[in-house]
Amino acid sequence: MPRRSATDVASNRARAVEAAVDLASVEGLEGLTIGRLAEQLAMSKSGLIGRFGDKEALQRAVLAAAVERFTEAVWQPAARATPGLARLEAIVDAWIEHLRDGVFPGGCFVTTASVEYDARPGSLHDDVAAAVRRWLGVLEDEARRASDDGALAPGREPADVAFELHSLASGGSVAGRLTGDSTALDRTRASMRRAIGLPPE
Amino acid sequence: MPRRSATDVASNRARAVEAAVDLASVEGLEGLTIGRLAEQLAMSKSGLIGRFGDKEALQRAVLAAAVERFTEAVWQPAARATPGLARLEAIVDAWIEHLRDGVFPGGCFVTTASVEYDARPGSLHDDVAAAVRRWLGVLEDEARRASDDGALAPGREPADVAFELHSLASGGSVAGRLTGDSTALDRTRASMRRAIGLPPE
DNA sequence: AACTATACGGAACGATCGTTCGTTCCTTAT
DNA sequence: ATAAGGAACGAACGATCGTTCCGTATAGTT
Helix, strand or coil: CCCCCHHHHHHHHHHHHHHHHHHHHHHCCCCCCHHHHHHHHCCCHHHHHHCCCCHHHHHHHHHHHHHHHHHHHHHHHHCCCCCCHHHHHHHHHHHHHHHHHCCCCCCCHHHHHHHHHCCCCCHHHHHHHHHHHHHHHHHHHHHHHHHHCCCCCCCCCHHHHHHHHHHHHHHHHHHHHHHCCCCHHHHHHHHHHHHCCCCCC | CCCCCHHHHHHHHHHHHHHHHHHHHHHCCCCCCHHHHHHHHCCCHHHHHHCCCCHHHHHHHHHHHHHHHHHHHHHHHHCCCCCCHHHHHHHHHHHHHHHHHCCCCCCCHHHHHHHHHCCCCCHHHHHHHHHHHHHHHHHHHHHHHHHHCCCCCCCCCHHHHHHHHHHHHHHHHHHHHHHCCCCHHHHHHHHHHHHCCCCCC
């Protein structure tokens, strides 16, 4: 078998991480296996893990890549909108689209990781928790801006809005996917719009 | 080592399932291991699995027991309330209490199982999906009754209410547990009350 | 042209996975 | 009293897990 030239090296690692993201979005970060990933990449287990050190380092790289993918799909398009309520609306749209398009073949990656590590300590727990806190912070900032603009119902707490949006997207995506309910994302979108005081479209 | 008398036999199986529920609520149904469960029960792997046939049968029994535990903790106390909005309110209270008390050491079992099997076919997927559909149906029935009573906002669909309650509880529980946010359940309760048109307490 | 660093393969490691087998013990029914 | 059924054991199975070691081919440096 021909060896890969060393110029492909960097892209090879990235290729491994991307494949691992897809695999782990279905099987979970904990269900991710070096053997199966190596097989899918048509390379040896030792060659694969040698790039990362050990499995935990691979998992952390995979998680970081998944967060990156989420950010690109949801935050980046919404960042073009005006801060405040308009941006919240754009986030909701991009978020739902992201879930609908199947950016992750196994459903929202961060939700999967959240459930896997919500009761287990370790560096992966910390990484997932940090990512979720960061995202909740982004949502809260936008909600606060909207509140300052008077675009939110009086007395509505930005932190509550952020947490509610996250709960709805996360919970709704899972339940819809599990039960095969094709209207779930529409319902979730409507609920999220309701949460920020937008009229049903 | 003294053998267990055969009169304990029935309770022994139940004991195994209960221990497995606690284990699987942390590690997931997929992360459940015959070896570790047997060790915790101080019995042999073969003796344990012999009771169920194979691992999948054990997992299904564990799932059924977890659903039973949830039903007892949430539905049973709420069933005493008047059908309709009052019962929905009672469900919300019991649900939050159930999450707060840590009926499952690793967070809501059904949510964990939902995430594990939302992208993987098989009999376990079907069992989890059936359980979730059944629960959504219960919620929807109560919401419809509330709607018929005129206790819900006009135009509010019972199925939407049911789905939203489920999303909020499921997503909120996970996020709160992951980030260590002690106010998450209070927030979730407030959101759920808002979803059924109840005033903040 | 020689050297260094690294990416990868191949083989093997001990551990653990789920499962199967045959045996022993206890309870219950005959 | 004896036969039958079932529960649990210990031992072993092949498979797979993550990991380690070493050889080797390649890329970049001097």
